[in-house]
Amino acid sequence: MEIQAQVIRSSQREFSCKTTEGEIVEAKALGNLLKNNETIVVGDFVILEQKEDGREWTIIKLVERKSEIFRVLVREQKKKVTAANCDLLVILSSVSKPAFKQGIIDRFLVRASQWGVKPILIFNKMDEYDSTKMDITFESSRLEALGVLSFEICALMGDSYRPQFLENGWNELQENLKGRTAIFLGQSGVGKSKTISLLSGGKVSLKTKKVGKVGKGSHTTTWSELIELPNFKLIDSPGIRSFSLEDIDPNELLSYFPDLEEIATGCKFNDCSHAQGSKGCSFYNNSWTEAQSNQVFSRLQSFLRIVDEVGQTPFWQKKL
Ligand SMILES: Nc1nc2c(ncn2[C@@H]2O[C@H](COP(=O)(O)OP(=O)(O)O)[C@@H](O)[C@H]2O)c(=O)[nH]1
Ligand SMILES: [Mg+2]
Numbered sequence: 136m137e138i139q140a141q142v143i144r145s146s147q148r149e150f151s152c153k154t155t156e157g158e159i160v161e162a163k164a165l166g167n168l169l170k171n172n173e174t175i176v177v178g179d180f181v182i183l184e185q186k187e188d189g190r191e192w193t194i195i196k197l198v199e200r201k202s203e204i205f206r207v208l209v210r211e212q213k214k215k216v217t218a219a220n221c222d223l224l225v226i227l228s229s230v231s232k233p234a235f236k237q238g239i240i241d242r243f244l245v246r247a248s249q250w251g252v253k254p255i256l257i258f259n260k261m262d263e264y265d266s267t268k269m270d271i272t273f274e275s276s277r278l279e280a281l282g283v284l285s286f287e288i289c290a291l292m293g294d295s296y297r298p299q300f301l302e303n304g305w306n307e308l309q310e311n312l313k314g315r316t317a318i319f320l321g322q323s324g325v326g327k328s329k330t331i332s333l334l335s336g337g338k339v340s341l342k343t344k345k346v347g348k349v350g351k352g353s354h355t356t357t358w359s360e361l362i363e364l365p366n367f368k369l370i371d372s373p374g375i376r377s378f379s380l381e382d383i384d385p386n387e388l389l390s391y392f393p394d395l396e397e398i399a400t401g402c403k404f405n406d407c408s409h410a411q412g413s414k415g416c417s418f419y420n421n422s423w424t425e426a427q428s429n430q431v432f433s434r435l436q437s438f439l440r441i442v443d444e445v446g447q448t449p450f451w452q453k454k455l
């Protein structure tokens with residue numbers, strides 16, 4: 136018998152799969168599916184076959200992925216995929232502590248662009264919002280110019296917090312999550328666990344360490360998991376939390392800033408570094424309004440900072 140299923144938990148060679156009928160079964164994969172750095176990951180749709188004699192299931196085929204969450208193993212020039220079929224990247228930021236930072240948001244946007252996954256942004260801890268520290272309407276229109284929707288919430292209050300600055304609050308966030316398979320990213324302490332727990336109606340707590348099978352000594356593993364919430368699916372994977380961009384090819388970076396790439400087509404020289412003082416650089420040669428200029432240069436600053444960082448470490452020293 137053959138059936139389709141989605142991988143909801145994976146370790147090296149064993150996979151928990153949820154069948155189209157909603158049953159959860161444990162399966163091993165055919166050897167050729169795991170060769171040459173190929174892997175089966177959380178979120179993958181697979182075809183399972185059951186042996187005639189009993190209850191053992193085997194993954195015999197991997198269904199083509201719609202998207203991949205990955206890093207590049209620089210030395211091998213190979214992708215290391217950690218999750219599949221994710222269609223929403225939820226970037227969480229705090230407006231108080233830790234302080235909101237454009238640079239970090241832009242880093243996550245690089246990943247969204249590289250992975251081909253739609254990003255949205257949550258401004259959390261709005262109960263502690265202080266307009267002298269940051270301007271949420273400016274930040275949200277900066278993101279809107281990049282096609283990124285943002286939401287204003289307080290994870291401590293959930294539904295009972297009413298947005299004051301943006302159109303979108305808790306209800307709109309839930310609306311946007313509906314039916315999606317999402318990954319939440321954000322600095323430590325911004326409120327990911329709190330927000331997810333609230334979104335799940337208290338059913339999910341990501342703080343819990345997942346401990347390996349009882350009886351196997353003190354071995355503790357952190358699994359990648361796909362968690363089904365009432366409204367959407369959540370992918371939780373330890374491999375994606377770091378926001379280091381060390382594995383990004385400096386020559387590809389500009390393509391992950393499509394807004395800047397468009398402007399850069401006007402630069403006089405192909406190898407323009409877009410740094411201040413570059414000859415014929417279209418970033419320093421234009422008739423933008425102050426608002427446009429603020430927008431562009433805040434993005435350019437993020438770009439140049441990342442270029443600096445990814446360009447400095449020789450590839451053989453890069454560890455992922
Ligand atoms: N004031 C305030 N604190 C919050 C809010 N959301 C989360 N926190 C607190 O911020 C801290 C970090 O939250 P947590 O969910 O663990 O963040 P994570 O590291 O991103 O998972 C905890 O002490 C939370 O109680 C919020 O909306 N307002
Ligand atoms: Mg957490």
Ligand SMILES: [Zn+2]
Pocket residue numbers: 399402407408409410413415416417418
């Ligand atoms: Zn330039």
